[in-house]
C-alpha cells in the first residue's frame with residue numbers, strides 16, 4: 233500500500249464460487265470486509281482506491297480492448313490477443329485491464345498520481 237499511489241480493487245461477486253446461500257453470505261461478508269479494510273487503509277494513507285467491475289478482465293486485451301469469444305481455461309497461463317497479437321501472462325493482462333478500467337495509466341501507476349496533469353494529457 234505505501235508503495236502505490238492508487239489501488240484498483242475488484243468489485244468481486246462470488247456467485248459461482250459459493251453455491252449455497254450460507255456459504256455465499258459468508259464469502260460476501262469476508263470479501264466485503266476485505267474491501268472495506270483496503271478502502272480504509274487507502275484513505276488513511278491518502279491513496280486513491282477505486283472499485284472495478286471484474287467482468288471479462290481475463291478475456292479482454294489490455295492494449296487494444298478486444299475481447300476473446302471464449303474464456304481462457306485456467307490451465308492456459310498466457311493471454312494471446314487475436315486482434316493485435318499481444319501475448320502476455322494472463323494475470324498481468326487482467327491486472328492491466330483492471331487498471332485501465334479504474335481510469336489509471338498502468339505504465340505510470342507506480343509513480344504518477346492519477347490526478348496529475350501528465351496523466352490527464354495521456355488519457
Ligand SMILES: [Zn+2]
Nearest residue numbers: 293296313316
Ligand atoms: Zn489486443
